[in-house]
Amino acid sequence: MIRMNKGLDMLQKNRKLQFTLLLLFILLSSASVYFLERSVTAFLLLLGSLLLLHYTHLSKKIKWSIALILLVVIIPLATSGGTSQQDYMEVAVQTGIYIAMALGLNIVVGFAGLLDLGFVAFFAIGAYTYGIFASPQAATLFHSNIFPLGGAWFWPFIIIGGLIAALFGILLGIPVLRVKGDYLAIVTLGFGEIIRIVFNNLDKPINITNGAQGLSQIQQPELFGFTFSLASQFYYIVIAILLIVIIGVQRLENSKLGRSWKAIREDEIAAQAMGIPLVKTKLWAFALGASFSGMMGVVFSAKNMFVDPSSFTLIESITILVMVILGGMGSIPGVILGAAVISVLNLQILTEITNFLTQTINIPETLSPTKMQRLIFGVILVLIAVYRPKGLITAKTKQFDPKELADQTISDK
Amino acid sequence: MSHIFSALPQVLVDGLTLGAIYAVVALGYTMVYGILELINFAHGEVFMTGAFIGTGLLLSMGAFGSALPAWITLILILILTALLTGLLGMGIEKLAYRPLRKAPKLIPLISAIGISFILQDLVRFLAEWKTGNYIVTGTTLFEGKLTIPFSSIIGTFQNATIKTNTLILIGITIAIMFMLDIFVNRTKWGTAMRAVAQDQETASLMSINVNKVISLTFFIGSAIGGATGFLFAQQYATIDPYIGFILGLKAFTAAVLGGIGNIRGAMFGGLLLGVLEVFAAANLSTLTSGVFGSEYKDVFAFAILILVLIFKPEGLFGKSAKEKV
Numbered sequence: 001m002i003r004m005n006k007g008l009d010m011l012q013k014n015r016k017l018q019f020t021l022l023l024l025f026i027l028l029s030s031a032s033v034y035f036l037e038r039s040v041t042a043f044l045l046l047l048g049s050l051l052l053l054h055y056t057h058l059s060k061k062i063k064w065s066i067a068l069i070l071l072v073v074i075i076p077l078a079t080s081g082g083t084s085q086q087d088y089m090e091v092a093v094q095t096g097i098y099i100a101m102a103l104g105l106n107i108v109v110g111f112a113g114l115l116d117l118g119f120v121a122f123f124a125i126g127a128y129t130y131g132i133f134a135s136p137q138a139a140t141l142f143h144s145n146i147f148p149l150g151g152a153w154f155w156p157f158i159i160i161g162g163l164i165a166a167l168f169g170i171l172l173g174i175p176v177l178r179v180k181g182d183y184l185a186i187v188t189l190g191f192g193e194i195i196r197i198v199f200n201n202l203d204k205p206i207n208i209t210n211g212a213q214g215l216s217q218i219q220q221p222e223l224f225g226f227t228f229s230l231a232s233q234f235y236y237i238v239i240a241i242l243l244i245v246i247i248g249v250q251r252l253e254n255s256k257l258g259r260s261w262k263a264i265r266e267d268e269i270a271a272q273a274m275g276i277p278l279v280k281t282k283l284w285a286f287a288l289g290a291s292f293s294g295m296m297g298v299v300f301s302a303k304n305m306f307v308d309p310s311s312f313t314l315i316e317s318i319t320i321l322v323m324v325i326l327g328g329m330g331s332i333p334g335v336i337l338g339a340a341v342i343s344v345l346n347l348q349i350l351t352e353i354t355n356f357l358t359q360t361i362n363i364p365e366t367l368s369p370t371k372m373q374r375l376i377f378g379v380i381l382v383l384i385a386v387y388r389p390k391g392l393i394t395a396k397t398k399q400f401d402p403k404e405l406a407d408q409t410i411s412d413k
Numbered sequence: 414m415s416h417i418f419s420a421l422p423q424v425l426v427d428g429l430t431l432g433a434i435y436a437v438v439a440l441g442y443t444m445v446y447g448i449l450e451l452i453n454f455a456h457g458e459v460f461m462t463g464a465f466i467g468t469g470l471l472l473s474m475g476a477f478g479s480a481l482p483a484w485i486t487l488i489l490i491l492i493l494t495a496l497l498t499g500l501l502g503m504g505i506e507k508l509a510y511r512p513l514r515k516a517p518k519l520i521p522l523i524s525a526i527g528i529s530f531i532l533q534d535l536v537r538f539l540a541e542w543k544t545g546n547y548i549v550t551g552t553t554l555f556e557g558k559l560t561i562p563f564s565s566i567i568g569t570f571q572n573a574t575i576k577t578n579t580l581i582l583i584g585i586t587i588a589i590m591f592m593l594d595i596f597v598n599r600t601k602w603g604t605a606m607r608a609v610a611q612d613q614e615t616a617s618l619m620s621i622n623v624n625k626v627i628s629l630t631f632f633i634g635s636a637i638g639g640a641t642g643f644l645f646a647q648q649y650a651t652i653d654p655y656i657g658f659i660l661g662l663k664a665f666t667a668a669v670l671g672g673i674g675n676i677r678g679a680m681f682g683g684l685l686l687g688v689l690e691v692f693a694a695a696n697l698s699t700l701t702s703g704v705f706g707s708e709y710k711d712v713f714a715f716a717i718l719i720l721v722l723i724f725k726p727e728g729l730f731g732k733s734a735k736e737k738v
Contacts, residue, residue, distance in 0.1 A: 115519055117526075179722045182452045182522050186665060187722055190715035193659075201708050314658070318526065325523055375534035381527025386512050389520050 018056045025049050026070065030078035033088075040352050043088055046078060047340065054333055054393075071239055076232060089231035093303065095343040096238035097296045100245050102323040102339035103332065104292030107249065109321070110330035110395070111258060112285035113265030114177075115185040118192020119320055122290035124199060124312035125168050126161035126297020128209060130154070131307040134219040137210055154221035154302055158241065158295050165294020166287040173286040177279055180268075192317055200309040214308025221302050234303050241299065245292055249332055252288070254398050261285055262330070262397070315374070319346070322377045325384050328391025337392055346373065422573035424695050425688065430579050430648065432687020433586040437641040438664035439671070439679040440593060441502075441634030447610040447674035448630050449514070454525035455505055456638060457661015458532035459498050461654060463639025464646040465536050467494040468551035469543075483554045487581070494643045495636035502635020503628050511624070529658070537654040548653045551646050553578060582644045589637050590680050596633075597676060606630060610674065659711065663690070666718040672728030682729065690714055 029045035036042050053066055079088040101123060108116045132141070134149050134157070149157075176187050203211030221228040221237065228234055252258045260281045263271040272278050301307045319342065327338025354368045384391065438460050445453040470490050481489075509524040537547045555577040597603040608616040609626045617623045645660075646652045667686045671678025694710040721728065 109519075113519065115522060175719070175723050179726060182518065183669075183722050183726065185522060186452065186662070187719050189662065190718055194712050194715050197709065197712050318530070321523075321526075329519075372534060372538075374530040375538075378527040378530030378532075378534065382509050382524045382531070385516075385520050385524035385527065386509065389516060 015057055019058060019062075022049065022052055022056060022066070025052060026074065030074050033078040034080075040348050043079070043091075043348075044344065046075065047344070051337060054337075072236075076235065080232075086231050089235050091344065091347045093231050093234050093238050094347055095340055096235070096242050097300055098320065098323065098343045099336050099339040100238075100242055100296045101293045101320050102327070102335050103245055103249050104289040105320050106289075106324050106330065106332070106335045107252070107261070107292075108285050108289040109324055110328075110335065111253070111261035111265065112282060113261075114282060114285065115182070115188070116286075116289070117185050117189035117314075117317055117321065118195070119188075119289070119293060120312045120314075120316040121192045121195040122165040122169060122293035123297040123300070123316070124195055124307075124309070125165045125290075126294030127301040127307045127311070128199060128215070128297075129161045129164050129294070130157045130298040131215040131218050131301040132208065133157070134302070135215045135217050137207075137215050141206070141208060150219060150222060152222045154219070154298070155223070158298050161298035162291035162295040165297065166291040169286040169290030170283050173283045174279075177282045177286070189314070189317075192312075192314060196309050196312050199312070209309075212309060214306060214310075215301075216306045218301050218305045218307070220305060228302075231303075234299070237299060241295060245295075246332070246336070253332065257281065257284055265330075318377060322380055326380055326391060328393045328395055331391060331393050331395035334391050334393030334395065345376070350376075419571045420695060422571065424692050426573045426575050426579070428688030428691035429684060430582060430687070431691055432667075432684035433583050434641055434645055434648075434660070434683075435664045435667045435687050436680045436683025437586050437589055438638050438661065439667040439683045440590070440676060441638040442661075442665050443668040443671070443673055443676060443679040444606075444630050444634045446668070447676075448606065448627060449510070450518075451510065451521050452525065452665065453505075453510075453631075453634075454522065454661075455509075455528040455532060456502075456634065457657035457659075457664065458529045458536075459502055459505075459635045459657070460638045460642040460645070460661060460664075461652070461657030462501060462532055462536055463494050463498040463642025464652045464656065465540060465549070465642075465654070466497050466639065467491070467643025468549060468646045468652060470494065471551060471554070487554055490643060491585070491640050495640040498639020498642070499632040499636030501639070502631040505635075506628060506631040511627075533654045533657070540654065548651060550651050553647055553650060555581065555647075576648070578644075578647045582648050585644060586641065589640070593633070593637065594676060602626070602629060662718075663714050666714055666721075669718060669726075669728055670721050672730040675728065675730050678728055678730035686714065686717065689717065 026046070026049045029042055029049060032039065032042040033046050050067060050070060053063055053070075056063070058066075075092065076089070079085045101119070104122075105116065105119050108114050108119070131137070134153060172188075172191055176184065176191070179187055199209045200212050202209040203213075209215070228237065260271070260276045261284075263274065263276055264278065264281060268278065300311075320339075323339040323342045324335050325338070326342065327336065328334030350370045350373070354370045358368070438456065441456045441459070442453060445451060445456070467490050470493060471486070474486065474490075505528050509528050510521050513521040513524060540549055541547045558574055558576050560572050560574050597606060605616070605621045605626050606629070608619065608621055609623055613623050616626075642657075645656075663686060664683065667682035668679045669682070670686060671680070671682030673679075690710055690713065693713045697705045697709055697713070
């Protein structure tokens with residue numbers, strides 16, 4: 001035991017050793033992903049190396065470069081070994097979409113402390129924004145030949161989708177932010193349902209969303225004549241957006257706005273007394289959170305080439321919430337981990353276990369773990385709330401040294 | 414327009430039926446909120462569980478049940494269901510809310526959502542396992558129908574039909590509300606409950622066992638919610654594990670409408686919301702000349718909720734509370 005502790009101690013101090021061990025781990029897991037035919041365990045280990053990276057004591061620069069190399073080069077390469085590359089990449093793309101959304105919700109729930117249970121509405125708004133204009137729907141709607149817009153329009157639409165979602169976030173926020181705490185949760189839940197029902201029924205009097213049938217034949221993204229159609233190609237789009245989102249959130253967290261959010265979360269009245277404009281600050285949280293979701297909505301509709309209201313039910317909102325809660329409210333690495341765990345659990349582990357069980361002991365279909373999603377989410381929520389309300393990776397608040405602050409000349413006004 | 418007027422009696426009957434259900438479920442929300450200032454998200458699920466327990470009991474009674482007179486079966490099942498869901502409610506409180514009483518407000522809400530998902534899936538699992546389908550159609554105890562001759566009172570009205578089940582439902586829910594009102598206002602335990610709602614610490618100094626009172630509140634709220642669930646199953650015949658969520662949300666709307674924490678307000682809010690919703694479902698498409706159909710009835714209910722919360726968050730009968738620092 002003592003020797004083990006010593007070993008751990010040495011490992012914590014010795015960065016070179018950490019680095020080599022990490023490399024070894026990456027090498028082994030990527031090799032096994034490459035050579036084994038469709039092994040979920042190997043793939044999970046490869047993804048786990050990112051978590052391992054988080055816990056190493058390497059400098060920030062090295063961490064970021066290793067993460068980038070892993071994401072951009074090693075993971076796509078390692079998965080290209082077998083026939084199941086697109087399956088892996090599909091999982092990776094969906095995980096990326098969820099991570100971005102969870103980071104958006106983290107701004108609202110984690111930083112600003114506003115419980116939003118209708119978050120998927122903004123995802124839907126983004127998805128429909130692109131879906132309407134990039135499918136034949138717009139042509140019938142506006143009686144114009146310029147529609148559907150070509151795939152090159154995907155890129156500006158990432159921004160447009162984000163902006164429109166942000167706009168809706170503000171529109172929702174203005175009336176809703178007058179209510180507090182648990183009321184806010186209920187109102188946002190109602191809003192989420194309203195958006196879904198409206199999209200479901202907006203095929204009359206004017207056919208805008210094509211109702212329950214949804215929009216099909218949505219254009220795929222195009223760049224200089226190259227069409228993105230496979231999951232392994234979308235992977236790069238998602239990674240690029242995700243990087244921007246992560247850097248953005250990290251910059252936000254310790255900005256003036258980020259500190260105001262946290263102040264409001266801790267004590268609204270005290271924050272107001274310190275001169276923080278409550279409504280404006282909360283609206284920013286809603287708008288920014290919504291915009292991440294809206295951007296990913298655009299990607300989602302372009303990837304699936306199809307949107308319909310059934311993708312935007314309450315369970316999706318709750319799924320995203322579970323990711324944030326599990327990972328740790330307000331903690332960016334935590335939320336990324338939470339989103340990755342939940343989406344991989346949903347997309348891969350549950351189906352794998354189901355396949356395994358049906359092959360070995362022939363269980364009835366009702367027992368199949370893929371259907372137990374709600375139960376699993378429920379158990380996670382209760383356990384986390386009761387035993388670990390701060391999540392898997394607890395949020396760290398930046399510490400300031402009072403002495404240093406006192407010596408500093410006041411510069412920013 | 415004349416159609417709207419002539420169909421009014423039927424709308425009123427259906428609206429009051431739905432409203433009575435909302436009212437009793439709203440009571441559960443309002444009682445818990447009054448005491449703990451917590452939205453018991455799982456309450457809608459307790460209602461749903463009650464519907465399944467009741468229907469399950471009825472189905473499993475089989476031949477034995479048909480030998481008994483229908484009204485005895487009904488009362489037996491109601492009492493059993495109430496007991497079981499009451500215990501369920503107490504268990505939920507103990508497991509998911511009591512450890513979190515001092516936690517920030519967001520946390521119990523999260524565990525409430527968790528409990529509600531667990532219940533949904535457990536019931537789905539059991540129902541699917543036993544019957545092969547999670548949508549369950551129960552048998553009904555009373556088949557009769559009654560026609561109320563509104564047309565003989567005022568000529569333009571159409572007659573309204575009312576099922577025996579509906580009459581029973583309205584009768585029992587009204588009885589529940591009366592009994593609860595008396596219990597809360599006239600008995601010692603009711604006084605204790607109100608004391609705890611006002612100030613937990615002072616109440617505990619007055620030798621009131623706060624934990625017991627909170628448990629009792631959960632028991633009563635869940636018991637009447639669960640019993641209403643069975644009445645709901647009798648009234649509408651088909652139930653599934655997901656009925657509780659939306660219905661719970663609407664019942665919560667009713668509680669807010671009447672002023673949350675206010676028991677009589679919740680009853681009134683429930684009835685009002687039920688009538689409004691049925692009216693909207695029946696007439697929205699006529700009133701808006703086809704732009705909005707009855708599929709917007711849920712939107713209508715949520716819109717009421719949002720409007721009330723924004724413009725009159727204390728509800729119709731509630732006192733507005735000042736926030737203390």
